Amino acid sequence: MARDTTKAENLDIIEREARQRQIPVDDFMRFAYIETGGRFDEQASRGPNSAKGLFQFTPGAASAYGIRGRELDAVANTDAAARMYQDNRNSLTRQHERDGRAYLSGKAQPDGLDMYMAHQQGAGGYRSIQAAIATGHFELKGTRANILNNVPGEKDAQGARQFQAYTGTSLADFKKLSDQDMAKAFVKYWDAKYDHIAIPEKGIKPLAEGQAAQAPARTPAPAGGKQGGHDGIALTAAYDLGVKHDDVKYAINVKSSKYYHPGVDGKHLSQGYIDCSGWVTELQNATMNEINRKAGRDVFTQKDMLVQGMTGSGEIVKKAYDSSGVLLQGKDVFKPGALKEGMVIGVDSGKTAHEHWKGIDHIMMVVRDPKSGELLVSQSTGSKGVNTMPLDDYLATHQNAKLFASDPLAKGRDLLQDRQQTQAQTQGAQEPRTALKPGEQGADVKAMQQRLIELGVKDDQGKLLSGTGYYGDRTKEVVANLQREKGLAPTGIADKATLEAIAKQPAQAKSDAATLADNPLYKQAMDHLQKQGPNGGFKSAEEMQRAAGQVAFEAKVSGMNRIDDLVLSGDRRGLIAVQRNPDNPHDVNRAYVDRQQAAAVPLERSQQQLAAETQRQAQEQQQPDPQREKTQAPR
Incomplete structure (x- = not known):
């Protein structure tokens, strides 16, 4: 069938629809590229009863989006795909x-x-794949068949080679x-x-490893590095x-090591x-590229970046030290606030066959969780492969380790949200703040976070x-929720009126802490925590007590009496x-609390929560059960 529109016209239709619907243009273009094999042919069809058009609508999907019989109309197909995109995103x-x-x-x-995965598999199929990764099993019976229908066939030699190059698995093994x-x-x-x-025709290039999917064209950054409405690059x-590579395992190219795998160099x-050094190389280079992109200029050059496979763990720290003049070691590494996002930490764990500087x-490298603001260490280790853990947890469990830290991002530090220089700085007396905003720390x-808690x-x-001291997305949500309670505009920015509202809120009664100490669930939680070592594994006795208060509350909510x-x-x-039924080993009641979050909740708050929950349960027990009354014989 002759084409009704040219490739160039179809590209313009897709771009125009994406902009009107506020869909990332590059993504929408890539969808159509994949669906039409790069031809952008609105007449693309897999048969009369199969997928058709620029975005390959099946008959069922075409009916659902009102284009059945018009699948080969470029405008109608693209409009339906945009609506499907928005529906999938919401789902x-x-x-x-x-x-x-x-x-x-x-x-x-x-x-x-x-x-694209949601477009290809449907929102239900997407969730089924999520479930398999999280639990080990697909939620939908048809997911395996749908997956096999969206990889190359074994007779497609080029596609099969590409699949193995991308995944490290042959198609034959993949099916098993x-x-x-x-x-x-x-x-x-x-x-x-x-x-890839x-x-x-639209200036869309392959995405570089570690860069965001929507890499905007570089534009000069405002003075002071202001980005996205607040100071500093996030x-x-x-x-x-x-997160993306948390399934990657550890290997080292030393034949005598138990982590040696023939044909694997541990650098790709x-x-x-x-x-470990291969992983930090990926992290550091990705971060430097990100800063360059968001700053709109080359803050870091190729000389600053690491060459994969050519720089060992000690040399990475030394290179950072040579460029920044910063080297923390011994107790200095453990000082509060000493380690910043983007710094590298070297470990001397003793004599090994591959020692460095x-x-x-x-x-490992210090990274920040963009949602919570918590600092983490990202590393690749023999037992876990690529993994992250809270920085505070790592330091707490490695008090006797020989650590060396340096700052490879030092010359770009002033552009970052976490822009405090690593070297000690003197700070004069400061006036009270009249506003706080996202990105600050x-x-x-x-103090504001603790008050909100x-x-x-x-x-x-x-x-x-959890009181990290970083004003991230979660803090913005909490501030907005408080603003709604107080009748203020829910901007999520702690302006003067918001800070005053937080300060004026009545404090919790201090006498509640003494009352909590008499609660049996609290006593039992404290007893169990004290058996887990000094301060129950927390930084202080106060943190342990706060955690016990939240354990008692959550246990009460879960219906426990001990x-x-x-x-x-x-x-x-x-x-x-855990509460067990002594008469039935399979009858177990459990309650979960997040350690860091629980340790930040004041005892007074836990006592209030416990009192309210106890009252609620008592009232619930006093109320008659309508269903039971219906089944009882009249008296």
Whole structure:
């Protein structure tokens, strides 16, 4: 059939629709590229009863979006695809709010890969793949077949080679994988395939490793590095890499090591293996590229960046030291606030066969969780491969380690949100702040967060803040929620009126703390925590007491009347209270609290929560059960 529109016209139709619907243009273009094999032919069809058009609508989907019989109309097909995009985006974000499962891209918000996976598999199929990665099993029976229908056939020699290059797995082996491994490999394949798409007619180039999917053209940054409405560049690339590659294992190119794998050098993520210096090389280069992109100029040149496979762990720290003049070691590494986002930490763990400068034989990088603002260490280790853990937890469990830290981002530090220089700075007396805004950090932010915790104001997921001192997205949500309570505009920015409202809120009664000490659940929680070592594993006795208060409250909410055991969760970030039925070993009641969050909730707040929950349960027991009354014989 002759084409009704040219390729150039179709590209313009897609771009125009994306802009009108506020959809990322590059992503929408890539969708049509994939669906039409790069031809952008509105007549593309897989048969009379199959997918058709620029965005390959099946008969069922075409009917649902009102274009049945018009699938080959470029404008109608593109308009329907845009509406489907918006529906899928809403579906993914709503589901994420309910179950908290990571997006397939690993990003904090759905990106182009997520949206294409939802377009290809449907929102239900997307959730089924998420479920397999999280639980080991697809939610929908048809997901495996749909996945196999969206990878090359074995007779497609070029496609098969590309699939193996992207995933490290042959197509024959791929078909035999478990649900979980198949889901991970499938996402890895489409992630790489998506990133390699180029549409030169619209200036769309392949995405670089570690860069955001929508890389805007560089524009000069305002004076002072102001970005996105607040001061400083927010870094996300390194954190996103850690989420994206958390299934990558550890390998080292030393034949005598148990982590040696023939044919694997531990320096290429595409192999599915990476060693510690290879991983930090990826993180550091991605971060420097991100700063260059967001600053609109080359803050860091190729000389600043690391050459993969050519720089060991000790040499990475030395290179940072040579360029910045910063080297923290010994107790200086453990001082509060000493370590900044983007710094590298070298570890001398003793004599090894691969020692480097200062005896350093392991390295990691400090990254920030963009949602919570919490500082983490990102590393690749023998037992876990690529992994992250809270910086405070790492330091607490490595008090006797020989650590060396330096700042490879020093010359760009002034452009960052976390822009305080590593070297000690003298600070004079400061006037009280009249406003705080997203992206800021420090004592003023932490004091405000602590006050919001005391007042019991929660984020949109119903959680209290953890008091990191960083004004991130969750703090913005909590501030906006307080503003709604007070009848203020919910901007999420703590302006003068908001700070005054926070300060004027009545304080919790101090006598409640003494009352809490008499609560049996609190006593039992304290007893169990004290058995877990000094301060129950917390930084202070006060933190342990606060955590016990929240354990008691959550246990009460879960219907417990005693706590038989209190254990750490598998990731060591939570505490799980357990009550067992002595007459039935399968009857177990559990309650979970986040350790860091629980340690920040004042005892007075926990006492109020416990009192309210106790009263609620008592009233509930006193109310007659209508259903039971209906089934009882008249008296």
